[in-house]
Amino acid sequence: MGNGTTTTRRIPVQVSGLGGVVDESAGGGFGKGGSHSLALKDDGTVWAWGYNGDGQLGDGTTIRRTTPVQMTGLDGVVSELSGGGGHSLVLKDDGTMETRGTNGFGQLGVGSLAGVVDVEAGFHHSLALKGDGTVRGSGENDDGELGNGTTTDRTTPVRVFGLSGVMDVSGGYEHGLAISTMAPIYCKRGQVVCRGTAATDYIVGTAYPDTIKAGSGEDQIYAYRADDIVYGGDDRDVIDGSEGKDRLYGGDGPDTINTGS
Numbered sequence: 358m359g360n361g362t363t364t365t366r367r368i369p370v371q372v373s374g375l376g377g378v379v380d381e382s383a384g385g386g387f388g389k390g391g392s393h394s395l396a397l398k399d400d401g402t403v404w405a406w407g408y409n410g411d412g413q414l415g416d417g418t419t420i421r422r423t424t425p426v427q428m429t430g431l432d433g434v435v436s437e438l439s440g441g442g443g444h445s446l447v448l449k450d451d452g453t454m455e456t457r458g459t460n461g462f463g464q465l466g467v468g469s470l471a472g473v474v475d476v477e478a479g480f481h482h483s484l485a486l487k488g489d490g491t492v493r494g495s496g497e498n499d500d501g502e503l504g505n506g507t508t509t510d511r512t513t514p515v516r517v518f519g520l521s522g523v524m525d526v527s528g529g530y531e532h533g534l535a536i537s538t539m540a541p542i543y544c545k546r547g548q549v550v551c552r553g554t555a556a557t558d559y560i561v562g563t564a565y566p567d568t569i570k571a572g573s574g575e576d577q578i579y580a581y582r583a584d585d586i587v588y589g590g591d592d593r594d595v596i597d598g599s600e601g602k603d604r605l606y607g608g609d610g611p612d613t614i615n616t617g618s
Contacts, residue, residue: 358372359373359394359407359424359425360372360373360424361424362423372394372396372424372425373424373425374425376398377398378396378397378398378399379397379398380397380437381394381396382394382395382438382440382478384440384441384442384443384445384478392408393406393409393413394406394440395428395440397435397437397438402428402431403415403431403435403438404426405422405425405428405445406422406423406424407422408421409422410443411443411444411459412458413443413444413445413458413459414426414428414445414457415445415447415458416429428445428447431449432455433449433450433451434449435447435448435449436448436449439476439478439528440478441464441479441480441481441483442479442480442530443458444457444459444464444465444483445458445478446476446477446478447476452471452472452473452474454468454473455468456468456483462496462497462510463496463497463511463513464478464481464482464495464496465483466495466513466514467484467494467495467514470485470493472488472489473485473486473487473488474488475525477528478528479496479528479529479531479532479533480497480529480531481496481497482495482496482497482498482502482503482528483495483528484517484526484527484528484533486535490523490538491517491520492516492520492533493515493516493517494511494514494533495515496510496511497510497531500531500532502528502529502531502533503515503517504518504520504533505517517535520537521537522538523535523536523537524536524538
């Protein structure tokens with residue numbers, strides 16, 4: 358919570374001493390390894406609080422923090438950040454990255470990339486969208502969350518197979534998502550590429566969400582449009598937007614996500 362206590366709160370509380378925030382991210386996943394939060398201030402500094410056993414707060418310690426502390430050692434202007442399950446990714450204006458925290462699966466490997474325009478930390482994996490519209494990933498891959506056609510963990514970045522023209526990317530617990538000009542594309546739990554075809558278990562329709570977000574649960578997916586309607590689902594749920602348009606479907610199995618209009 359960042360309010361100086363460890364008391365569970367059922368209503369929102371203000372994070373202590375933090376203002377001018379332009380971006381934020383909460384570490385996702387199950388257990389204490391994902392219980393940290395990040396905030397980017399308008400002066401370009403990064404602040405973090407919560408669990409710090411793997412150094413994911415980036416303050417040079419492994420001390421749990423109940424109020425925000427500044428991430429140290431950052432060189433350059435920060436434009437974006439993302440918190441994962443025990444690690445943190447920071448994107449700078451020059452397209453390079455800084456990484457902090459655990460690297461047991463190689464999830465910090467994306468930090469070697471340049472020309473990056475978006476970063477997303479999953480639970481034990483990381484995704485980076487490059488300026489050429491391709492996606493790279495590193496880290497845990499036992500469910501195919503890196504989307505490279507294997508289930509082998511990677512300590513150095515690999516390209517997500519078959520993706521180009523990507524506009525937005527998101528990393529979840531054990532899955533990754535992307536929006537592409539090829540078609541609305543979702544990669545999830547080992548399904549390498551789902552692209553628009555006539556097959557009923559693949560993507561149909563042409564409605565594009567404006568942005569997407571993978572939930573911290575194993576199968577959670579959310580899509581957002583500029584009209585402020587939120588669409589979400591898991592393996593078998595269906596949540597429709599107003600007037601039945603731009604729907605996001607949960608599939609009929611753990612590896613299938615459909616969209617329609």
